[in-house]
Amino acid sequence: MNSLAAVGIGLTALVTIGLAAYSSRLARTTGDFYVASRSVPAWWNASAISGEYLSAASFLGVAGLIMAGGADAVWFPVGYAVGYVLLLALVAAPLRRSGAYTLPDFCEARLRSGTVRLIASALVVLIGWLYVLPQLQGAGLALNILLGAPTWVGGVLVSLTVLVVIVGGGMRSVTLVQGFQYWLKVVAIMVPVLFLLAAWQADASPSALTESVPTFREQTTMDVDTDISVSVTQPVVVVVDGEVDGGRVDGRVSWAVGEHDIAAGTTVTFAQGAAVPHVSSVRAQRGEEWGQALQGGEQHALYRTFALMFALFLGTMGLPHVLVRFYTNPDGRAARRTALVVIGLVGLFYLSPSFYGMLGRLYTPGLLMTGRTDAVVLLLPQALVGGGAGQWLTALVAAGAAAAFLATATGLTVTVAGVLSQDVVGRRVSNPIVSFRIAAAAAVLVPLALGLVAESLPLARAVSLAFAVAAATFSPLLLLGIWWPRLTDVGAAAGLILGGVTASSAIVVSTLLPDMTGWPAALLSQPAAWAMPLAMVTMVLVSLRTAHRISPGVERIMIRLHTPETVGVQRTWIARGRR
Amino acid sequence: MSKPESRPRREVITGPRRDVRRRPPRPVTDEIDGQTKVGQVYLRALIRTQLLLGLATVALVVVPLAAMPLLFGFWPAARELQVGPMPLWWLLLGILVYPAILAVGWWYVRAADRNEAQFTDLDEGR
Numbered sequence: 245m246n247s248l249a250a251v252g253i254g255l256t257a258l259v260t261i262g263l264a265a266y267s268s269r270l271a272r273t274t275g276d277f278y279v280a281s282r283s284v285p286a287w288w289n290a291s292a293i294s295g296e297y298l299s300a301a302s303f304l305g306v307a308g309l310i311m312a313g314g315a316d317a318v319w320f321p322v323g324y325a326v327g328y329v330l331l332l333a334l335v336a337a338p339l340r341r342s343g344a345y346t347l348p349d350f351c352e353a354r355l356r357s358g359t360v361r362l363i364a365s366a367l368v369v370l371i372g373w374l375y376v377l378p379q380l381q382g383a384g385l386a387l388n389i390l391l392g393a394p395t396w397v398g399g400v401l402v403s404l405t406v407l408v409v410i411v412g413g414g415m416r417s418v419t420l421v422q423g424f425q426y427w428l429k430v431v432a433i434m435v436p437v438l439f440l441l442a443a444w445q446a447d448a449s450p451s452a453l454t455e456s457v458p459t460f461r462e463q464t465t466m467d468v469d470t471d472i473s474v475s476v477t478q479p480v481v482v483v484v485d486g487e488v489d490g491g492r493v494d495g496r497v498s499w500a501v502g503e504h505d506i507a508a509g510t511t512v513t514f515a516q517g518a519a520v521p522h523v524s525s526v527r528a529q530r531g532e533e534w535g536q537a538l539q540g541g542e543q544h545a546l547y548r549t550f551a552l553m554f555a556l557f558l559g560t561m562g563l564p565h566v567l568v569r570f571y572t573n574p575d576g577r578a579a580r581r582t583a584l585v586v587i588g589l590v591g592l593f594y595l596s597p598s599f600y601g602m603l604g605r606l607y608t609p610g611l612l613m614t615g616r617t618d619a620v621v622l623l624l625p626q627a628l629v630g631g632g633a634g635q636w637l638t639a640l641v642a643a644g645a646a647a648a649f650l651a652t653a654t655g656l657t658v659t660v661a662g663v664l665s666q667d668v669v670g671r672r673v674s675n676p677i678v679s680f681r682i683a684a685a686a687a688v689l690v691p692l693a694l695g696l697v698a699e700s701l702p703l704a705r706a707v708s709l710a711f712a713v714a715a716a717t718f719s720p721l722l723l724l725g726i727w728w729p730r731l732t733d734v735g736a737a738a739g740l741i742l743g744g745v746t747a748s749s750a751i752v753v754s755t756l757l758p759d760m761t762g763w764p765a766a767l768l769s770q771p772a773a774w775a776m777p778l779a780m781v782t783m784v785l786v787s788l789r790t791a792h793r794i795s796p797g798v799e800r801i802m803i804r805l806h807t808p809e810t811v812g813v814q815r816t817w818i819a820r821g822r823r
Numbered sequence: 824m825s826k827p828e829s830r831p832r833r834e835v836i837t838g839p840r841r842d843v844r845r846r847p848p849r850p851v852t853d854e855i856d857g858q859t860k861v862g863q864v865y866l867r868a869l870i871r872t873q874l875l876l877g878l879a880t881v882a883l884v885v886v887p888l889a890a891m892p893l894l895f896g897f898w899p900a901a902r903e904l905q906v907g908p909m910p911l912w913w914l915l916l917g918i919l920v921y922p923a924i925l926a927v928g929w930w931y932v933r934a935a936d937r938n939e940a941q942f943t944d945l946d947e948g949r
Contacts, residue, residue: 318916322888329884329924333877333931453910536902537895537912549892557885580935584928591921598917727874799863806870808939 246626248635249390252643256428257405260650263421264409286578290585292419293569295426297324297586298593299375299652300382303429303645305703306594308617310601312526312702314534316545317601319552320704321594327560327711328590332583335561337576338726338805345571346662347564347718354725356795357733363740365667367717368564369687370748371710372660375563376691377698378706379649379656382618384695385703386645389619390638398649399695403688406654410661410684419572422655425647426589432644433596436625436637440603443629452602454531458520458609465513466610468506474521474613475503477528482518486510523615534605544766547773552708555772559711562718565652565659575809600624618703621645653688660687701755709751716743716775724783726805729798735787743779747771869942873935880931884924891916 302324309317344350348364351357383398409421444450457477468486476499484493487507504521506512514520522528533539542548560566573579604611604620607628611617622645625637665676665683673679701709717740724731750771754760760768767774787794795801895901895912904911 315910315912318913322916322920325921326884326888326924329928330881332928333880337935451908535910535913537892546892546896550889553885553889577936577939580932584925584932587928588925591925594921595918598913727870802870803866806866806873808943810943 246390246635246638246642248639249622249642252639252641253387253390253646256425256643256646257401257650259424260405260421260647260654261408261412263424264412266420286573286581287585288423289419289569289572290582290589291423291426292572293422293566293582293586294589294593295422295424295429295647295651296569296655297563297566297590297652298426298429298648299707300379300386300645300649301704301707302593302597303433303648304382304386304618304621305378305705305707307597307600307604307621308611308619309702309704310598311604311620312612312617314529314601315537315539316542316549317704318598319549320556320708321597323553323556323711324560325587325590325594327557328583328587330557331561331566332580332587335567335722335726336570336579336583339567339722340570340573340579341576341805341807341809342801343571343804346568346659346666348663348667350725351721351736354795354801355731355733355736356797357737360733360736360740362667363737363744364718364721365663367713367740367744368663369660370744371562371564371714371717372656372663372687373691373694374710374713375565375707376653376656376660376688377695378701378703379653380692380695381706382645382703383649383653385616385618386622386642386649389616389622390642396696399692402649402653403692405650406657407684407688409650409654410658411681422651425651428647429644429651430589430593432640432647433593433621436629436641437596437599439629439633439637440599440624444603444606447628450606452531452605453535456519457522457528457530458605458612460514460516460518460520460609461607462516463513464610465511466613468508468510468512468614470508471505472613472615473503473505473524475524475528476501476519476521478519480518480521481515483513484510486512488512520609520612522612525615526612526617528612531605543762547766548770551766551770551773554776555708555712555715555770557715558719558776559708559713559715559772561722562714563711564663564714564718565655567718568659568662569655577808597621603628657684657687712751712770712772712775713744713747715772716747716779719776720780720783724780724787728784728787729802730787730791730794731783732787732790732793733795734790734793735783735785738786739779739783742782743775746778747775750775865942865945869938872938876931876934876938880927883927888920 302321306317306321306324309320339350342350342353344353347368348361351364352361380399380402381395383402384395385398387393387398387401388395479498479500481496481498483496485495486493486509488497488510489505499521503524527542529539538545538549570579570582573582600621604617604624608620608623611620611623621641622638625641626634628634629637661680661684663683664686665680669679669683669686670676673682720739720743721736725736750768754765754768891912901911906914
């Protein structure tokens with residue numbers, strides 16, 4: 245229990261609610277409510293996009309995956325950032341110029357089809373929920389690790405805060421809040437790195453690239469609070485109080501190489517220098533293996549690497565909560581500038597997590613045994629810096645983590661609620677503000693309920709699943725919709741459905757059957773690399789087959805998407821013909 | 824002038840209405856006017872230029888990145904390369920990749936603006 249950390253989390257939540265309440269007084273129209281009247285300066289809009297984008301998966305999960313997985317895990321942060329290059333180069337300006345509020349609006353404007361709109365709405369909700377789920381689990385983990393709260397508490401508190409913020413203010417308040425949250429997150433992840441590196445140097449700079457698996461640097465007692473199975477790679481003598489391998493143990497035992505089951509509630513004490521047993525979901529790697537690419541021993545590692553790149557590079561442009569932000573720019577040029585600033589801001593953030601991952605192997609290696617490597621960012625300051633400074637730094641990272649899951653959960657909930665209120669609730673409730681609030685409640689409660697029953701995956705991996713679905717659906721839709729005039733409504737619908745169904749069922753199957761091996765396991769756990777091309781080819785072929793359905797105003801729409809707003813006169817000129 | 828009681832009530836517009844029927848397609852003659860040859864040629868050229876620029880930008884970033892796992896996977900000697908205490912892999916993918924993509928993005932934004940400015944000039948020069 246760390247009371248300063250509690251203060252850090254509490255303050256972040258309070259400032260979030262306070263800023264929302266303050267700025268909600270500025271929101272007057274539905275336009276304000278949804279997209280902040282498009283009057284937000286580019287750098288602040290970029291801060292808000294980055295603030296919304298850098299979720300618990302980035303703040304906690306990336307460092308955790310790097311700690312567990314090593315060199316191959318750097319693709320997660322790289323992919324999360326490079327996605328914006330594709331977004332900038334192929335989507336940002338035309339999408340802004342389309343003038344639609346949301347992705348379903350874009351579908352309707354471009355394809356003149358209510359059906360495609362509805363499919364897109366369903367996908368926005370699906371991706372949104374897939375993405376919120378790990379945020380709530382991240383919150384549960386943080387409050388559990390820092391404050392000892394049961395894991396469901398974090399999700400409930402985040403959901404409540406998000407509801408208060410959204411019901412109070414809408415997008416305008418969200419923009420202000422999320423801009424603030426970006427800067428909080430950057431400070432909270434970068435400042436501790438400086439202290440950590442200084443403490444590491446003072447400790448004679450031990451290398452993480454060692455010839456052995458990670459070892460405990462001092463005598464360490466691990467509290468095991470869920471049933472786990474660990475694999476021991478070097479014989480080790482431990483002091484156990486609790487239940488191991490199905491029998492009650494109280495005292496010294498020696499563990500042979502192999503699998504050992506530890507029951508919840510057991511404490512295990514390791515001597516200084518003992519090799520860390522690894523939980524079955526984390527492969528034990530020697531330090532030098534950890535530091536090198538494609539050494540993780542995963543089957544078809546090269547395919548997995550490329551498929552992950554595919555999902556993250558292309559998925560970013562299909563994330564509905566990110567795209568909705570581009571409508572907040574005054575024009576297409578500003579949308580490009582915003583995307584460029586986002587690349588800088590997101591990249592700045594991702595410089596840090598690798599350091600936590602590397603130092604975590606040295607100073608909090610016990611996480612490899614419990615499997616909760618997602619907690620490394622939260623625990624490392626206390627473990628390495630320690631003392632009063634360690635407490636303050638822990639409070640800082642706790643505040644940053646709170647900002648991360650609050651910002652992303654808020655942004656996603658606004659987006660999902662916007663879609664639900666327009667296409668589901670709005671058909672029954674006439675007052676748009678009331679319908680938005682009802683939709684917001686639904687948007688929060690469903691993932692909260694799912695989170696209570698769903699098995700928890702590593703955060704960054706869970707989020708990459710949402711990316712995979714986005715890559716297999718909205719990414720081909722946007723690419724073709726913007727650059728290929730012959731896309732038809734039927735083609736778009738066929739591709740969206742095929743991509744969405746195949747990608748999400750692959751994810752469901754691979755989550756339900758974690759023991760699969762070989763190619764089926766690789767293909768199903770990283771579906772974007774085949775589902776996205778499948779969806780794209782489907783869209784093209786079906787569109788060519790249904791060429792008579794090309795929407796009649798497509799030339800006009802192409803003009804609108806691709807010409808600068810400043811040539812407004814010429815736009816009508818091209819459209820009408822100048823005589 | 825309409826009679827006062829038939830004047831439509833003032834209404835608060837709160838969002839795009841979804842329930843109205845779409846306007847019927849414009850008459851064919853209008854569509855033909857809408858696609859003057861010159862305007863269309865300019866537009867096609869602009870779209871193609873911007874698409875090529877966008878694809879070039881993506882290639883500039885994605886091709887070197889995709890080459891990394893191939894290089895390190897099939898040429899194990901690359902794994903030994905170090906810059907100071909840092910293995911090359913971590914230096915490139917942990918740090919240098921971020922300023923690099925920012926630079927490529929900056930180059931793209933300038934080039935895209937320039938393409939649009941040329942299009943505008945062409946239009947006005949007519």
